[in-house]
Amino acid sequence: MITRVVIVEFQPDITPAKVAEFRALLEDVAARTPGLTRMICGEHKPASSDPGLSANAPDAVFGNFMSVWEFSSETALNDYLTSPYHRELAATRFPKFVRRRYLANIA
Numbered sequence: 001m002i003t004r005v006v007i008v009e010f011q012p013d014i015t016p017a018k019v020a021e022f023r024a025l026l027e028d029v030a031a032r033t034p035g036l037t038r039m040i041c042g043e044h045k046p047a048s049s050d051p052g053l054s055a056n057a058p059d060a061v062f063g064n065f066m067s068v069w070e071f072s073s074e075t076a077l078n079d080y081l082t083s084p085y086h087r088e089l090a091a092t093r094f095p096k097f098v099r100r101r102y103l104a105n106i107a
Contacts (some may be wrong), residue, residue: 001037002077003070007063007102014097019043019065022097025089032085035076041067063079063102077105 010019023041030039043065071077080086 001070001073002074003068003106004068004077005104005106006069006085008065008067008098008099009102010064011099014062014064018097022065022094025093029086030069031090033080033083035072035074035079037072038070039067041065071092074107 010022026039026041029038033039036037044062046062070078071080
């Protein structure tokens with residue numbers, strides 16, 4: 001199993017309707033992805049201690065939205081990343097929502 005974590009910083013003009021549209025796109029991608037065993041996603045919910053963390057660790061970055069993708073294998077992850085559907089969304093649909101992405105794979 002391999003897990004991919006994606007933290008997103010939204011475009012400055014993001015609205016609640018656009019967040020809902022973005023989430024729906026992710027859920028559609030997840031439903032179409034062979035080898036994906038689980039996907040969870042949602043908006044960042046600030047913790048009450050976040051301001052203190054930011055004051056003491058100015059390099060800490062909080063994204064606006066996170067998704068966690070669990071794949072059955074590294075092959076399944078690579079198949080997903082190179083699929084035409086994923087590439088089309090990443091190139092044409094996601095940029096209207098996403099300013100920056102932070103990615104990590106956990107084996």
